[in-house]
Amino acid sequence: MHxxxxxxxxxxxxxxxxxxxxxxxxxxxxxxxxxxxxxxxxKYLSDYFHAFEQAFFRNIFSIILLIPILAWFKINPxxxxxxxxxxxxxxxxxxxxxxxxxxxxxxxxxxxxxISFSTPLFTFIGSVFIFKEQPSKNKYFALLFGxxxxxxxxxxxxxxxxxxxxxxxxxxxxxITALIVKQLTQTESILSIMFFMVLLMTPIxxxxxxxxxxxxxxxxxxxxxxxxxxxxxxxNYFWTKSISISQMTSIMPxxxxxxxxxxxxxxxxFDEKIDxxxxxxxxxxxxxxLMLVRK
Numbered sequence: 001m002h003x004x005x006x007x008x009x010x011x012x013x014x015x016x017x018x019x020x021x022x023x024x025x026x027x028x029x030x031x032x033x034x035x036x037x038x039x040x041x042x043k044y045l046s047d048y049f050h051a052f053e054q055a056f057f058r059n060i061f062s063i064i065l066l067i068p069i070l071a072w073f074k075i076n077p078x079x080x081x082x083x084x085x086x087x088x089x090x091x092x093x094x095x096x097x098x099x100x101x102x103x104x105x106x107x108x109x110x111x112x113x114x115i116s117f118s119t120p121l122f123t124f125i126g127s128v129f130i131f132k133e134q135p136s137k138n139k140y141f142a143l144l145f146g147x148x149x150x151x152x153x154x155x156x157x158x159x160x161x162x163x164x165x166x167x168x169x170x171x172x173x174x175x176i177t178a179l180i181v182k183q184l185t186q187t188e189s190i191l192s193i194m195f196f197m198v199l200l201m202t203p204i205x206x207x208x209x210x211x212x213x214x215x216x217x218x219x220x221x222x223x224x225x226x227x228x229x230x231x232x233x234x235x236n237y238f239w240t241k242s243i244s245i246s247q248m249t250s251i252m253p254x255x256x257x258x259x260x261x262x263x264x265x266x267x268x269x270f271d272e273k274i275d276x277x278x279x280x281x282x283x284x285x286x287x288x289x290l291m292l293v294r295k
Contacts, residue, residue, distance in 0.1 A: 028254045034232070039265070051104065062229040064229075075192060091200075095173045110278050115153060150168075256286040
């Protein structure tokens, strides 16, 4: 009997080790920091270039960045059986990037980041209708509480700014993208998905960029655009790496660090006030997301 409990405990420890690791936490923290810095850089550059143009340069330089990586791993990103699905994913991905970049320039970083946490709520709704998942009553409660948290964060009692709507629509289109990626990862490599995405999103983001085009006339701005591509790519890479070695339930609480980083960057670099309501209910959204991803 003693050996049975000992073996059971040993098996449990192995299971915990598989679902949680300090490496996965480190990766998700790096990813959260990258995305927060990306938001701050976009907000800073908005004084010189519109968010639409920034999105275009982020994609064009990402292509240049990914080509040698794909060559190194000998991956042909154009060899795929799901071109139509990749095209649809890229369309919604391009719309998401344009809206998300734009929202960073219109409202405080912390608010835009908090609203982005509503993406799993919309993904959950989509999975119920598309994948016919059968959620529990607790998950429906989490969904309801999550949407109430979003309503508080967007402040309907105050004047709702354009950026709030933009961030909310970005969360919806991002959810659609996530559902498509869920299908693609079953047959396609992550690097192929990323390259195909930026390859098609370049012309998609080019059209709105042309309406606000301003040619960069200083080398420093080219450097900043390259930084957008590098930071964005690193953020995506470390996020994907984290969820590949650990369960979502283990790392989801640490995703909340994006809001912390965004508040710090917004406060010290853009004189944004530290919003306790956004912080508290943003944390509430993370708890809701954690409940939704639990089995």
